[in-house]
Amino acid sequence: MKLKLSISVVLFTLFVRTDILKANVSLPAIISSGMVLQQQTQVSLWGKAKANTKVTILTSWNQKLHTLSSSKDGSWRLSVLTPKAGGPYKITFNDGSKLVLEDILIGEVWLCSGQSNMEMPVKGFGNQPVLNSNDILTEAEEPGVRLFRIEKKMSKTPQTELNAKWENTNASTVKEFSAVGYQFARILQQRLKVPVGIIQSAYGGTDIEAWMDLKSLTGFNDFKIPADTAKSTKNDPGVLFNAMINPIIGYSIKGTIWYQGENNRFNSHSYDKKMAAMVKFWRGLWARGNWPFYYVQIAPNVYKDVADSIPLLYEAQSRAMVLIPNSGMAVSVDAGSMKTIHPPDKTIISKRLAYWALNKTYGKTGITYMGPVYKTLKVTGGKAILGFDEIPNGLTAYDKPLISFEISGSDKVFYPAEATISGKTVVVQNDAVKSPVAVRYAFKDRFSGNLYNTEGIPAQPFRTDNW
Structure with missing residues (x-):
């Protein structure tokens, strides 16, 4: 009996010692081999070790050895300077x-988030292609671009773990990644000539409220809070933030691109304020100041449930640019589809987001990022003459007739209108x-637009009335 007990003690001791020898620092999924770290800033590294244990961290770019101690629960966090x-x-x-x-x-790191038009991979969805996907x-x-794709999941409580990994770009990995996010990253990598990491956190058919928490939704009353006992759905407040954003909070990013809104066309009156609240909430948690937030104004489409709900969302998205510091909106009124809510041309959207980033974030001031913005209405002899901002070199429709203009008298009845470019104005009658x-x-769900400045950026849908 004593012999058996001694053997058991020895085996237990060996097991413990082996366990100690194998004990490693554990890291979140986003901090791993193959990652891209934001250049020339203080980036956070964090993880777990044994409780109350000394941890050393050696960064090879400067051969600096950092020493710290883990807390009682084994957690630790360190800020290091990148070159x-x-x-x-x-x-x-x-x-x-x-x-x-x-x-x-070491390079530039961006987050891409939103619903299905951001989620849509380069390979497309079933029977819904991405334009020129095989060429992409x-x-x-391209070894200079790295991908981190967060799986679609939800949680009622904030999570810290992810089932994801950094990947190199090749046909197999890129085909599964956001077409907008990947192409945006590729453009930046080509133009800036630095490595670019792009983090995808997107989930189709989701409300903006799911990407926020209840505290950031304080003051809004146009959404439902489910009972504690109710089964979670992807549109419950906070469930996507908890599962798909919270685990990466603190990982240094340069900025965010956002493509979402279709699901909020039913409560569009508050969408601008919710966007501003969400961005403020995220930026506060990152504690990195007002990093850039560039987003897509959704494209026209025929919606059968609530007719002409999209123009009000257009306006809310436009107002958000005023409410959100360091933000910008890419217009897609000319890049929609009447057959699907997922327009195939994701390249033009990626480019227009990149124009904002290249000019406003990276200082390439010669690149135009905004299209014509309605400014004035003057009536002369039965004609309405529209003036615009953001047209330094004038207007164009690329030799095609202007479309989707309507005109009304005091009776508030709108008629299809003939519209022509005259100098730096548009004459409507x-x-x-x-x-x-x-x-x-372009103030109907199904109306596309073709008014541009000569730099090729489209005018956003607008109305001169407030009826």
Whole structure:
């Protein structure tokens, strides 16, 4: 009996010692080999080790050794300074056992988020293609771009774990990644000539409220709060923030691109304020100041449930640019589809988001990012003459007739209108309206637009009235 007990004690001791020898620092999924770290800033590294244990962290770009102690629960966090873009580098963690992260690049890091038009992968959805997807995949093998795709999930409580990993770009990985997010990152990598990491956190058919928490939704009363016992759905307040944003809070990013809104067309009156509240909430948690937030104004489409709900959302999205510091809106009124809510041309959307980033974030001031913005209405002899801002070199429809203009008199009845470019104005008329009072442009769900400044950026839908 004593012999058996002694053997058991020895085996237990060996097991414990083996366990100690194998103990490693554990890291969140987003901090791993192959990652991209934001250049020339203080980036956060965090994880867990044994409780109250010394942890050393060696960064190879400056050969600096950092020493800290884990807390009672084993958690630790460290801020390290990154150099100019470059790599690959290594980071070595040691709490008695080494953990080495390799193939780390330093460059620019962006988050792409929203609903299905951001989620839509390069391969497309079923029977819904992405324009030129095979050409995009043919050119996908670019070592300067790295992908981190967060799985779709939800949670009633804030989570810290993810089932995701950093990946190199090739046809197999890119085909599964956001077409907008990947192409945006690729444009930045080509133009800036630095590594770019892009983090995808998107979930189709979701409300903005799901990407916020209840505290950030204080003051809004146009959404439902489910009972504690109710089964979670992807549109419950906070469930996507908890599962798909909270785990990456603190990972240094340069900015965010956002493509969402279709699901909020039923409560569009508050959408601008919710966007502003969401961005303020996220920025506050990141504690990195007002990083750039660039987003897409959704495209026209025929909605059968609530007719002409989209124009009010257009306006809310436009107002959000005033409410959100360091933000910008990419217009897609010319890039929609009447057959699907998922327009196939994701390249033009990526480019227009990149125009904002290249000019406003990276200082390439020669690049135009805004289209014509309605400014004035003047009525002369039965004609409505519209003036615009953001047209330094004038207007164009690329040799095609202007479409989707409507005109009304004081009776508030709108008629399809003939519209022509005259110098830096647009002249709108219809013989049935002798005394024009109001003009609308692309102000129906199904109306596309084709008014541009000469730099090729489209005018957003607008109306001169407030009826």
